[in-house]
Amino acid sequence: MAAPISLHLEFGGGAELLFDGVKNHHVTLPSQSEPWNMKQLLLWIKGNLLKERPELFIQGDTVRPGILVLINDADWELMGEMDYRLQHQDNVVFISTLHGG
């Protein structure tokens, strides 16, 4: 069993509008048999945090193209994306590039 982990999630660039306008979320993921990875985190966000129009955040089983993901302030493309194994106290940021500028 993997112990529960706490994460800091941040939504910006307009992505927060899908989360009641709330940018910062401190969340605790429950313990489960396997370690948490990004793929499972996205499902958890969809089931627990997303307030509206999930298709604007998730497409298939990944984030919608145009939403950038940073794990501990680094591009998730450098970290294995969906397979990245989350650690206690990780900081995950989602920034939409799809909103007006």
Add this chain to the structure above:
Amino acid sequence: CSAAGPASTMPVPCSHCQKSSAVLRRPKTGHSLCRPCFFWAFEEEVHQTIASARLFRPGETVGIGASGGKDSTVLAHVLKVLNERHGYGLNLILLSVDEGITGYRDDSLETVKRNQQQYDLPLKIVSYEELYGWTMDAIVKQVGLKNNCTFCGVFRRQALDRGAMMLGVDKICTGHNADDVAETVLMNFLRGDIARLRRCTAITTGSEGAIPRCKPLKYAYEKEIVLYAYFKKLDYFSTECVYSPNAYRGHARAFLKDLESVRPSAIVDVIHSGENLSVKEDVRMPVQGTCARCGYISSQRLCKACVLLEGLNRGLPKLGIGKHHRLHEKLLARQPLTEQEERKLRAEEF
């Protein structure tokens, strides 16, 4: 393919300096860069764009179209940096438009005002009220919500030019990025608008009548612009236009983002296609003239904004919506319209 294996927490080294750990993978090149190397590469590429297209001359006053959004915020920051680093000798000013939509611009204008202080650049805000004699709110009141985006788009397109003329600006820079240009290429292609397709990739547009406009971020990816703003902790504002977004454009953008996720070079590839498309000799191109009333570039006798304004001022808001070119001569001569013509142009349902 990714150098880092799954579940890796090992930092990827910067492919430029080999010292620090990388913070992003660049979509254009696939390089992994650390923060300082990314900042330098991003800024110097914009400088390359500016230098190779000879966008500016020393002593010019350059208005930066500032909306408070990510693109114009990054543009203002980078131009300020490059103006000092490379001695462009430009007089930079932030230029903002207040459409007069209650609640909509408040936050973004606040952002622009903070940018003014953060970057130490002068700021000029011109309002629709000053430019057109109408606020967007007053227009919506007259035309209803259904047709207002026609006004929104046309007035917005001209507002920067009109504001810049008022202020004696030599050139206007806008924050259009590579994704925006690719989207416009695609849109013009989908609409079969050959004239615009040919013009839309030009880095500088508008020479007769209008103030030249340029896009120094033309080759900068949206991803990098957003990450530049994020890592530099630049202050920007994001929102959708409160009045209905354009669904067709939305599909075009989503399509490009899907392509980019499979092949990151798709964005610049589309731009290059647009740049290299040649038009058959016998395709008739519309003649670019200027508006007889305000001097703005227009293929008709009256530009779209002047027609819309005329409609608003005469209480015939539908004048500018749809095709009424036949009536332009009458408007120019300030002749009255017939009862039948007027009936067609009144707002219908409210």
